[in-house]
Amino acid sequence: MSVNMDKWCEIAKSNMVKRPQGEGRLAGKITIVTGAAQGFGKGIAEELYKEGASVVIADMNEPLAKEVAASLGDRAIAIAVNVSDEESVANMVAQTVEKFGGLDIMLSNAGVVRSGPIAQMERKDFDFVTNVNYTGFFLCAKYAAMIMQAEHEADKNAMFDIITLNSKSGLEGSNKNFAYAGSKFGGIGLTQSFALELCEYNIKVNAICPGNYLDGPLWMDPEKGLFVQYLKAGKVEGAKTVADVRKYYESKVPMNRGCLPLDIARAVVYCVEQEYETGQAIPVTGGQVMLN
Ligand SMILES: NC(=O)c1ccc[n+]([C@@H]2O[C@H](COP(=O)([O-])OP(=O)(O)OC[C@H]3O[C@@H](n4cnc5c(N)ncnc54)[C@H](O)[C@@H]3O)[C@@H](O)[C@H]2O)c1
Structure with missing residues (x-):
């Protein structure tokens, strides 16, 4: 690992005393959105930016990520990342601290799908989905938590959020789509477990489960x-x-x-503003999937 996380943790910690303020419900919140070059991630990043957040458009598709960041303004930057590669995720978090000074919200949104009947699913496709959706969330949460724990040392009242874009397929099985559903069910297990561990640092961890x-x-x-x-x-x-x-x-x-990106952005803002909720999987499905 060539990224020196100790150094970036120290920098993030020392910056907690001089965090920028601004206007909007997320004013001053430094936010990474992975997979934000298109789709849900892009739409959510746009809404969070409107609410005053500083936003990292983090995506494998660097040219498109740069276009999105440029269309937003000077509180947005693009960073190239492969969320299934540990070094790349560490680098994304380090670059975020370098540019904005810290990290308040990690939105692990990048995800992929390979569907098909069980007898025809190739191992490489199963592994691909698992590596991006499940392991990718672990890696994003790991490096975000390092920075947030350091920040917590400097400001015991600050609240932080790790949020994963899960799916209604993380709440009920999905026919001929088991690689995806399995990775999303696993993501909820990670969410609950991270939530328990990170509570003491004021880091909330929640999953949002969109409909289609x-x-x-x-x-x-x-x-x-x-x-x-x-x-x-x-x-x-x-x-x-x-x-x-x-x-x-x-x-x-x-x-x-x-489901539309604005529906999900509203759930993200809820998670951030709510100071008494962690480890939850929140369905945003137009009534299609309801919790038991
Ligand atoms: N679209 C839906 O109907 C739906 C429903 C429920 C949940 N979700 C979830 O929402 C999230 C976003 O889905 P979407 O529909 O916007 O997808 P999308 O395919 O439109 O966009 C995904 C983005 O992630 C990027 N990406 C893919 N692999 C990556 C990697 N390894 N590292 C970094 N970036 C990577 C892609 O370049 C792309 O920009 C996913 O986690 C998905 O499972 C989507």
Whole structure:
């Protein structure tokens, strides 16, 4: 590991006394959003920026991440990261401290899907999903916690948040989509366990479980999108076209629409403002999935 985390922890700690203030519900909050070059991450990052946060647009797709950061303004920067690579995650957190002075909110959003029947799922695809969704969340939480624990030493009243974009597939099984659902169920186990450990440092850890973002690129991409993947996998009985698959998913939502980034950004703001909630998995699904 070539990143000297001790050094960045010391810098973050010493900066706690001179944190910038500003306007908005998240004024002065230094925030990393992984996977923020497109989709949910991008939309959420835009909303958090509007609320006054300083935002790191962290993504594997560096050119797109730079475009998003530039479109926001001078409280946003782009950082290239692969969340399944430990050195890369350490580097992302170090660069965030270098640029903004510390870290208040880690939003572990980057995620991938490979679906299909069990007999046809290749080991490499299963590992890919697990490495990004499950191990990636662990790595982001690990390096965020190091900085936040150091910051806590300097300011015992400050509150911090580690939030993971989980899924309704982390709350109930998903037919022919087990690699994804398994990684998301695991993410909730990590959330609860991190929450218990990090409570004493005022670090809250919560998972937000969105319904389907049917208008987002994860679903709509004409080659790799879920509509196409699910059609090929025969996940929706009788579906002959992508439109059939979409109609099926829309009909499953009591509120009759897909989830949008603003719906999720509101849940993120709730988690940050709420000082008496940790270890939760919060469904934002238009009534499609309800907690028992
Ligand atoms: N789209 C949905 O319907 C839906 C529903 C529930 C939960 N989610 C979750 O929301 C999160 C975001 O989903 P989305 O639909 O916006 O996805 P998306 O595919 O539109 O965007 C994902 C982003 O993550 C980046 N990324 C992928 N692998 C990465 C890695 N290893 N390191 C860094 N960046 C990486 C991609 O470059 C991309 O910009 C995921 O965790 C997903 O599981 C999505």
